[in-house]
Amino acid sequence: MKRRLRVLIVILAAFAVAAPVRATEEQDESFAEKVKDFFTRTPTPTPSRKKRKTTRPRKKEAPSPSPGARATPKPSASPSETPEPSATPKPKPTPPTTTRPSPSGTTKSIPTPSITPPPGETPTTTPSPSLAAKKTSPAGTTSPSAVAKKGAPNATVTTGEIVGYDNYSPEVRKIIEAGLALTSQNLGYKYGSADPANGGMDCSGFIHYVLGKSGYGDVPRDAREQYIWVRKSGNFKAVLGHSDDTFELDELRPGDLLFWSGTYITDRDPDITHTMIYLGREKATNHRIMVGASDGRTYKGQSRFGVSVFDFKVSRLAPRSNDKPGPVFVGYGRIPGLHEG
Secondary structure (H helix, E strand, O other): OHHHHHHHHHHHHHHHHHOOOOOHHHOOOOHHHHHHHHHHOOOOOOOOOOOOOOOOOOOOOOOOOOOOOOOOOOOOOOOOOOOOOOOOOOOOOOOOEEEEEOOOOOEEEEEOOOOOOOOOOOOOOOOOHHHHHHHEOOOOOEOHHHOOOOOEOOOOOOHHHEOOHHHOOHHHHHHHHHHHHHHOOOOEEOOOOOOHHHOEEOHHHHHHHHHHHOOOOOOOOOHHHHHHHHHHOOOEEEOOOOOOOOHHHOOOOOOOEEEEEOOOOOOOOOOEEEEEEEEEEEOOOOOEEEEEEEOOOEEOOEEEOEEEEEEOOOOOOOOOOOOOOOOEEEEEEOOOOOOOO
8 A cells, every 4th residue: 555655656746747748638638537547447357268067957856745744655556557567477367166065054165276277388298008108119110190191191992882893702802801991090101011000001011911811821021022922823914015004904803913113222133112902993983993002102193191092003103213213013913822713
């Protein structure tokens, strides 16, 4: 403060000395204004950058309840609202109850055990011992249910559907009826089987079983051996043609055994691989038919599989090649020891 007074005195003295010689342009300025300007002038501060303040919205605090107010519980979901499956477990089914009168006259509700499995579980059944025993046999063979089936269902005919069946000899009718009886058992084709109890048979197994049931005890088991058996008896008729109306079939009679080669590749000689029993002509179509076991021959245009009735055709079913020779009909013959009387 003293310093300012000294400065003021010096300024007043300077103004008093220099007043006469001041320029004309400064005469308009009053002494009082200069003094006022001196005391009121303050240094202008340098503007600085202001930092922006980020203001976060304050969370509104819920008003605290008054001491006398009671907390009101939130209303529960209405019955029409369905809870989410993930939040609410599925209710367990309530077992049905039955009411029984008690000795005192009142009724009691007794829960009845439910046989329906709970949701999400698969019911399991325990096979009976008899079914379990049928699945496998001691010899390792599979049961009838394990034999694969393909193609159309097994075909069968009655003896009344065969032309002139009443004129067949008793022995021929016995053989044919034994064979037709197997066609109604839904038997599949099973290689190496000669017993319908196995669920299926192969072609030579069918011949072996039917002729054995008809009283023939010396029937070979293999198709090739059956062919040799017929050839040695002198009853075989060779067929070289490949037409269904070839003259070489003029001596073909019901009950004859039919033989093919080339149904599969073999190095045996002779290479007989397939055999069946000739039935005669069907009344409805006048076509030749046969009976036996096969894994793909046809009847009325449909492929059949297993023990069935089939169409008899001499023509080849497929072209011959190195890996697929194709079936070739080689001939037919009477069953050795068959009596026509």
